[in-house]
Amino acid sequence: MNSIATKIGLLIVTCILVTIGFMYALTDFLYERLYVADTEVALIEIGTKLQSRYIDGPVTDEYVADVEAYNVYSNYNIFAVRNPKELSACVPFDIDYDTLIGPEQRKLLIEGKHFTEIGYVERFDRDLITVVMPLVDDKRLEGILYMYYPLAKITEFATGDFFYLAISAVVFTGLIALLCLIILRQILKPMRALLDAVHQMSAGKYDTRVTVRSGDEVGQLSQAFNEMATSIQQQDDAQKTFLATVSHELRTPISYVKGYSDLLQKGYVPKEQQQEILQLIAREATRMEQLTTAIMQLVRREQQPLSLGVVIVGELLREVAQLLHLKLEQKQLYIVWLLDETLLIHADESRVKQLLINVIENAILYSEPKKPITIVADVDGKFAHIQIRDEGIGIPAEDLPHVTERFYRVNKARTRSDGGSGLGLAIVAQFIEEHKGTLTFESTPYYGTTVHIRLPLHEAFEQHDV
Amino acid sequence: MKYIILLLSLCMLVGCNLQTLPPVAPEQSFVATLNIDEPSIQYFDEDGELLTTWALEEYYTGAVLLDEQQLFLYSHALPTAVVYELETGKLIDKWTVDAGTTNALYDAVNAQVILTNEQTNTVRFYALDGTERAQVPVRNYPMAMAMYNNYAYIINYKDTWLSVIDMTTQQVVTEWPIAAYSNGIMIDEKAQEVWVGGHGEGTESNTLVHVYDLQTGKERQIIPAPLMPVNIAMSPTQKAVISHGNNALYFIEDYEVIQKLTVGANPFAVNYWQNQWLVAGYDDQILYFIDDNAITKKVETEKGPFQLIVRD
Numbered sequence: 001m002n003s004i005a006t007k008i009g010l011l012i013v014t015c016i017l018v019t020i021g022f023m024y025a026l027t028d029f030l031y032e033r034l035y036v037a038d039t040e041v042a043l044i045e046i047g048t049k050l051q052s053r054y055i056d057g058p059v060t061d062e063y064v065a066d067v068e069a070y071n072v073y074s075n076y077n078i079f080a081v082r083n084p085k086e087l088s089a090c091v092p093f094d095i096d097y098d099t100l101i102g103p104e105q106r107k108l109l110i111e112g113k114h115f116t117e118i119g120y121v122e123r124f125d126r127d128l129i130t131v132v133m134p135l136v137d138d139k140r141l142e143g144i145l146y147m148y149y150p151l152a153k154i155t156e157f158a159t160g161d162f163f164y165l166a167i168s169a170v171v172f173t174g175l176i177a178l179l180c181l182i183i184l185r186q187i188l189k190p191m192r193a194l195l196d197a198v199h200q201m202s203a204g205k206y207d208t209r210v211t212v213r214s215g216d217e218v219g220q221l222s223q224a225f226n227e228m229a230t231s232i233q234q235q236d237d238a239q240k241t242f243l244a245t246v247s248h249e250l251r252t253p254i255s256y257v258k259g260y261s262d263l264l265q266k267g268y269v270p271k272e273q274q275q276e277i278l279q280l281i282a283r284e285a286t287r288m289e290q291l292t293t294a295i296m297q298l299v300r301r302e303q304q305p306l307s308l309g310v311v312i313v314g315e316l317l318r319e320v321a322q323l324l325h326l327k328l329e330q331k332q333l334y335i336v337w338l339l340d341e342t343l344l345i346h347a348d349e350s351r352v353k354q355l356l357i358n359v360i361e362n363a364i365l366y367s368e369p370k371k372p373i374t375i376v377a378d379v380d381g382k383f384a385h386i387q388i389r390d391e392g393i394g395i396p397a398e399d400l401p402h403v404t405e406r407f408y409r410v411n412k413a414r415t416r417s418d419g420g421s422g423l424g425l426a427i428v429a430q431f432i433e434e435h436k437g438t439l440t441f442e443s444t445p446y447y448g449t450t451v452h453i454r455l456p457l458h459e460a461f462e463q464h465d466v
Numbered sequence: 467m468k469y470i471i472l473l474l475s476l477c478m479l480v481g482c483n484l485q486t487l488p489p490v491a492p493e494q495s496f497v498a499t500l501n502i503d504e505p506s507i508q509y510f511d512e513d514g515e516l517l518t519t520w521a522l523e524e525y526y527t528g529a530v531l532l533d534e535q536q537l538f539l540y541s542h543a544l545p546t547a548v549v550y551e552l553e554t555g556k557l558i559d560k561w562t563v564d565a566g567t568t569n570a571l572y573d574a575v576n577a578q579v580i581l582t583n584e585q586t587n588t589v590r591f592y593a594l595d596g597t598e599r600a601q602v603p604v605r606n607y608p609m610a611m612a613m614y615n616n617y618a619y620i621i622n623y624k625d626t627w628l629s630v631i632d633m634t635t636q637q638v639v640t641e642w643p644i645a646a647y648s649n650g651i652m653i654d655e656k657a658q659e660v661w662v663g664g665h666g667e668g669t670e671s672n673t674l675v676h677v678y679d680l681q682t683g684k685e686r687q688i689i690p691a692p693l694m695p696v697n698i699a700m701s702p703t704q705k706a707v708i709s710h711g712n713n714a715l716y717f718i719e720d721y722e723v724i725q726k727l728t729v730g731a732n733p734f735a736v737n738y739w740q741n742q743w744l745v746a747g748y749d750d751q752i753l754y755f756i757d758d759n760a761i762t763k764k765v766e767t768e769k770g771p772f773q774l775i776v777r778d
Contacts (some may be wrong), residue, residue, distance in 0.1 A: 058712060083669065083671065084671065084693060084694065084710070084711040084712070084732075085665075085666075085669060085671055085694075085711075086669070089694075089710060089711060090665055090694070090710070091730050092502060092527070092734065092748070092770075093623075093649065093665060093696075094607075094624075095624075095647065095665055096624065096668075097668055097669065106749075110731070110749050138730035138731065138750065139747070139749050139751075139752075140713055140731040140732070140749070140750070141731070141732070141749065217547075266525030388496055
């Protein structure tokens with residue numbers, strides 16, 4: 001019962017049954033409208049003619065015989081009735097007799113009106129169309145013309161074939177139902193495949209795919225499933241790669257630390273070199289700390305919702321520069337400010353601060369000494385456009401699309417001696433994405449790199465501006 | 467306000483006893499038609515002038531005058547009968563009777579009303595305050611009644627017996643064989659005869675009026691009066707039989723039909739009053755005044771005049 005095929009099949013069968021029922025009712029209606037109406041007209045016509053032969057006063061034997069003679073040759077059954085008992089003349093009295101016409105009909109007839117009845121008549125034990133016309137003299141109902149035609153002649157025909165009709169209707173409905181079921185099963189086969197695939201996916205088999213056989217909704221669903229599966233698989237792969245990279249990144253400093261500490265412990269290191277070794281150990285430990293901090297940041301930020309508010313871009317940039325002034329001084333770098341001081345964005349201040357730190361740190365890291373770092377902030381449509389330009393080593397064009405990937409290295413040969421965790425830009429990209437902003441890079445090797453950050457302007461600022 | 471509500475509820479409780487119909491002057495002689503198709507009573511004077519019409523709320527099927535001043539109305543379908551005072555038109559009493567009442571007679575001598583009931587097949591005797599005095603079981607479907615000399619003569623409509631009941635002792639004293647589906651009974655005191663008409667059984671329509679000896683019940687005469695003579699009246703010189711099957715009024719002298727008059731459409735009631743014959747046509751809704759064996763006046767009535775009630 002839960003299968004769609006069964007449900008649709010049932011729906012179709014129901015529709016067929018309703019249609020058959022409707023057709024039957026319609027046929028019945030047309031039969032009654034056309035055939036019965038036709039018979040009624042014919043009976044009334046004959047009745048009117050016979051009625052005109054009646055002259056006032058009691059209905060005579062001759063008249064009764066006349067009608068009887070007509071009856072012999074007519075297709076219809078016609079007779080004149082003059083027994084007052086049959087005409088409900090005794091109505092106020094209980095005469096224990098089933099009269100031919102009822103008291104209400106008698107009233108109609110006395111007024112000179114005729115009436116038609118369709119249905120079962122007990123006296124004749126069959127279904128009839130009956131037309132009764134009065135033979136009335138003034139207000140005296142002297143008699144009636146009782147005319148009828150058995151409906152049975154038509155319904156009997158139908159009843160004879162009704163059995164076959166019913167059987168064929170049942171067989172037809174059954175066949176249609178079977179056909180529907182087969183077709184529906186065929187149509188819904190991909191659905192079952194899809195269901196199996198979903199179960200496999202749930203069980204962790206991310207390489208599961210379904211074959212797309214058609215372009216219909218089911219086909220589209222299969223296609224969408226495959227896309228989703230691919231996406232999940234990529235996500236899963238990325239996760240695995242990330243973990244592998246993290247392990248790898250950690251392994252190098254750990255092996256350094258382990259190796260040097262072993263040497264120290266066993267006393268193989270001459271005293272004058274011990275200090276140098278300890279510095280190496282400390283440096284590697286610092287790198288591990290940075291790495292784990294960055295990972296923690298990534299993970300924690302993923303879990304925490306944004307805490308949005310108004311952020312003054314100029315102020316924030318200066319604050320970040322202040323935080324990094326030591327590093328700037330070390331390399332004798334200086335910042336060129338081109339700021340729109342009124343710039344307000346709608347953002348999570350701590351995350352924007354972190355991402356700016358990461359970007360400016362990179363600029364510092366890859367700048368040649370004594371060079372300027374240009375920081376521009378202005379309006380670009382609905383965004384605040386922040387540019388951080390260094391005159392550093394630049395990034396080769398083929399590496400540009402990958403710089404935000406976790407642990408991606410522009411210079412594959414380079415060690416971590418430059419102090420990067422390999423996650424800085426990944427964090428930046430993630431934060432900007434969270435803010436529905438954009439991050440693009442513009443770089444010429446050995447000339448410099450410009451990072452373009454676009455973050456949504458604060459609505460109030462926007463309105464004020466307009 | 468409280469008292470008005472109380473009064474209204476009391477009024478409703480007693481079935482709107484305050485219902486009043488147009489009065490009929492005490493000295494006014496009249497013929498009244500009880501119309502049963504749309505229930506009403508119409509009072510006419512001897513010239514056929516309509517005196518007044520009582521539109522009734524219930525379908526009463528029969529009426530009888532009590533002491534010439536009150537009209538007693540009963541219904542075949544209702545378990546109640548009512549009494550109206552003619553002079554005031556006020557409903558003065560309501561009696562509880564069983565449903566199935568087919569006829570009523572006023573017995574002035576014993577100050578009682580006699581009702582026939584076809585559902586219990588009994589003849590009921592009621593004092594004039596509506597308390598029941600006695601129930602006399604009779605044959606199947608008692609209906610037509612006549613009385614003479616402290617005896618009530620009851621036709622058992624769906625039976626072949628006429629029951630004679632002593633009105634004082636309320637006992638069946640004798641039974642006479644009659645035709646089934648007899649209806650219409652008249653007693654000729656002078657000739658000591660009972661005249662009985664009838665519908666006839668089943669598809670057969672009765673055509674005969676039977677005359678029985680009032681003392682012995684022996685059949686004295688059979689008079690053909692087709693079709694379905696259902697009511698009989700008499701004048702000092704003639705009897706008149708109304709046959710509703712062929713709308714015929716037969717005038718009879720010495721057990722011979724001396725004249726047949728076609729009158730009305732499906733007439734059920736005939737009466738002799740103020741030296742003229744009266745016939746009510748049920749289907750044509752006309753009250754006919756007949757004198758010298760000819761129709762002298764036609765008066766339209768409401769729907770279904772079924773019974774004639776006269777007061778001299």
